Amino acid sequence: MKADRTSLSDLLRVSGFKATEGRVEVLGLFIKAGRPLSQMQIMEMLGPRLDRASVYRILSAFTEAGLLHMAYVDGRHRVYELPDKCGHSHCHPHFSCRSCGMTACLEDFQVKCKGSIGKGFVAERQKVLIEGLCPGCKGK
Amino acid sequence: MKADRTSLSDLLRVSGFKATEGRVEVLGLFIKAGRPLSQMQIMEMLGPRLDRASVYRILSAFTEAGLLHMAYVDGRHRVYELPDKCGHSHCHPHFSCRSCGMTACLEDFQVKCKGSIGKGFVAERQKVLIEGLCPGCKGK
DNA sequence: ATCACAAATGCGACATACTTGCAAAAAAAT
DNA sequence: ATTTTTTTGCAAGTATGTCGCATTTGTGAT
Numbered sequence: 001m002k003a004d005r006t007s008l009s010d011l012l013r014v015s016g017f018k019a020t021e022g023r024v025e026v027l028g029l030f031i032k033a034g035r036p037l038s039q040m041q042i043m044e045m046l047g048p049r050l051d052r053a054s055v056y057r058i059l060s061a062f063t064e065a066g067l068l069h070m071a072y073v074d075g076r077h078r079v080y081e082l083p084d085k086c087g088h089s090h091c092h093p094h095f096s097c098r099s100c101g102m103t104a105c106l107e108d109f110q111v112k113c114k115g116s117i118g119k120g121f122v123a124e125r126q127k128v129l130i131e132g133l134c135p136g137c138k139g140k
Numbered sequence: 141m142k143a144d145r146t147s148l149s150d151l152l153r154v155s156g157f158k159a160t161e162g163r164v165e166v167l168g169l170f171i172k173a174g175r176p177l178s179q180m181q182i183m184e185m186l187g188p189r190l191d192r193a194s195v196y197r198i199l200s201a202f203t204e205a206g207l208l209h210m211a212y213v214d215g216r217h218r219v220y221e222l223p224d225k226c227g228h229s230h231c232h233p234h235f236s237c238r239s240c241g242m243t244a245c246l247e248d249f250q251v252k253c254k255g256s257i258g259k260g261f262v263a264e265r266q267k268v269l270i271e272g273l274c275p276g277c278k279g280k
Numbered sequence: 281a282t283c284a285c286a287a288a289t290g291c292g293a294c295a296t297a298c299t300t301g302c303a304a305a306a307a308a309a310t
Numbered sequence: 311a312t313t314t315t316t317t318t319g320c321a322a323g324t325a326t327g328t329c330g331c332a333t334t335t336g337t338g339a340t
Contacts, residue, residue, distance in 0.1 A: 018336055020288060039326085051290050056327060058288095073213040076298085076326060095257055098264065109255040111268070115248045117235055120275030124238065128251070129267040135260030158307055158316060179297085191319045196298060198317095216297060216327085282340085289334070298325080305318070310311100 015065045022050045026058050027067070036071045036081035036094065036103060072096070072129050074103060081105070093128035099137035106130065155205050162190045166198050167207070176211045176221035176234070176243065212236070212269050214243055221245070233268035239277035246270065 009019035
């Protein structure tokens with residue numbers, strides 16, 4: 001995926017947004033990182049160029065527009081990601097290390113569901129989080 | 141499951157806890173409720189008999205000892221439950237309505253995982269959350 | 281290119297969920 | 311019953327997220 005400012009701006013405008021500097025930067029960050037990001041991580045990468053409140057607003061707006069998904073909640077942090085490889089009704093699972101908090105997308109891991117969720121319920125999305133230990137924290 | 145105070149106290153002591161009144165009440169609440177509970181719900185049920193901070197400490201301690209699981213995060217609330225029907229490496233999935241926030245345990249819904257989470261990673265627990273609409277919010 | 285308008289931002293204040301330090305109280309051990 | 315250890319209540323503190331409002335910034339029209 002190309003991530004130059006012009007194409008990012010176009011993508012934003014197509015999604016109904018003004019292509020402001022902050023939005024271009026945040027969207028570019030997600031594309032460049034290729035992994036889930038939280039507000040805090042975004043702030044750390046951008047420095048004080050963008051206000052905390054603006055980052056929150058951008059994340060909410062992007063999520064509502066479908067440009068981002070809230071991937072999972074990590075402790076107290078909401079973690080967002082591009083909806084790459086996520087269909088309408090499922091999303092790839094994630095791993096989270098309970099020791100160091102490190103997270104990763106699990107691409108080679110499939111989840112099969114069986115059974116009914118109950119009469120009258122409509123399933124729209126499926127979130128799977130595997131908790132455990134990463135290689136670094138395993139030995140300790 | 142019997143839930144009289146004496147057996148609750150014994151269960152607590154076996155788990156390495158002092159059987160204080162607050163702990164007995166909180167554990168009894170989970171057993172009687174038979175559904176996931178948040179700190180706020182517990183406070184509402186108990187009234188001012190137990191301090192907010194104590195409830196948080198009890199929930200943390202119980203979770204660390206394996207008496208409870210943190211089932212999922214509902215908005216800003218951490219929701220806990222007894223580890224009934226949850227093995228070491230899997231846990232029954234939950235449903236959450238995106239409209240009204242109502243949640244439920246999915247007992248008749250199995251999740252099978254296939255594939256590797258990666259070399260060196262240790263999976264300890266699996267959290268599955270289905271998001272969608274409940275019967276009440278479906279029509280709107 | 282400039283202007284005017286709608287929308288986004290920054291800032292400060294607020295809200296909420298949770299945590300921590302510490303003295304007092306309650307279990308358990310003696 | 312007395313001592314010891316753990317837990318509790320209270321109050322203050324921290325962290326994450328939200329809101330209102332004046333100011334700034336894109337954008338489309340001129």
